[in-house]
Amino acid sequence: MQPVPTPVPQDTEDPAGVPDADAGGQALRLRTEELSVFYADVQALKSVTVEIPAREITALIGPSGCGKSTFLRCFNRMNDVIPDARVQGKVLLGDRDVNGRGVDVVELRKRVGMVFQQPNPFPMSIFDNVAYGPKIHGVRGRQQLQEIVETSLKSAALWDEVKDELKKSAFDLSGGQQQRLCIARTLAVKPEVILMDEPCSALDPQSTSRIEDLMTDLKRHYTVIIVTHNMQQAARVSKMTGFFLMGDLVEFDTTEKVFTNPADERTEQYVSGRFG
């Protein structure tokens, strides 16, 4: 019998060769070592070594083309789908490299989920959107799927708004609701890390505020990494902030430090809105 997914990562097995949670249900260590990414001859990321704290929100900021989204996509190998993209260095979940031999990318992306800039619900009902992932991963029982859908929608703070119309098309939801549905869909497959690539840039302030509240809830159980152009959002929600510029990770420190007394003059200039 399949376990019912809950928002708390509890896996202890490693059936598909994907690095697993540490013993005792501890959150995975997430780090990179001398990570570089090239798009053909262009180096988009330059030897980044950093450790992302578990079960906290880490914000990645920087001007367009600085490498922050490229860096984010390394954690679940989304760069694989870009032609001519080449990755050097290590991306470690626990002690294992996600680019190592024998890593099942589908399993990796289940554990390192992603939320995109534009809400991208599937053309199906609200229920089926959330149940889609668990079904792909072998959950069949109706009761079990219902439990997963309810738990995930509750965790994504959407349940109360949609519980009476789960059969409705996901496209009937507002933009903000669609984005929370996408977050519920990510949660349904029990990830440990959630990557968010400008998740609020297409949303109005009220929906943005709800997503930010949700992020704060999610960090109790998940490691969240968010790319954002909205520096106030980074300041509001994150514990740590990384500032990228032209492929370099210029500064990585507590968000408080970065926004009150950054060590690097370039960070100061950027967070103060003087360029970018």
Added chain:
Amino acid sequence: MASGEGRTAFQQELLQLKATLRQLGECGARMLEDAMKALVNQDYDLAEDVRKRDNQADALDRRVDDDTMSLLALQAPVAGDLRTVLGAARMATDLERVADYAKDVAKVARKLHREKYYWPLEDIPAMAMCCTKMTRLVLDALDDEDPEAAIQVARMDHDVDARWKLLRDQLVEHMESDPRHVRQAARLLLVARYLERVGDHLVNVAERVHHIATGEFRSLDDA
């Protein structure tokens, strides 16, 4: 990277905020100079003029408050800009206190304008001169965001403190030696105390300038 570009209007508003602080500091420094002239020359009219000028200092303090609030609400400053905006509000409070003490000195000058002095007015004007110099130098340090200059200003307070301690002991001795002079000596003791407090407020301003420039809080009391 185009360093220093962008948010031009905001940068102008920050400069304006610093300019208002300078006006406030200069207002206090001039009040202090004139209050001391009024005391030394026993000039009642000048003392009265200084007393009235306190309203200008209050208005400048309120302007800094208003500008600080609107910059925080509308511009969401961070990092060095945030330290400048928050620091401006704190510095304005200290500089406004300098003007208050100048007004208090002027009130004493008004009371003593017809009395013959039984005590040579030497150390008190020297303390006041040191304080006005500290005011102007700390405003320069703010403009230049120069932490070393801020430390130098804080060190000047040692001289003010030393003179205060000496005067305090001497004036008490003087009061003990001739009880007829107690009333005047007590008033001069108050003036010396006001100036000692002015020095402390200027050290606070220097600490704030140091924080704006470096991002680190450091007590400059014993700099």
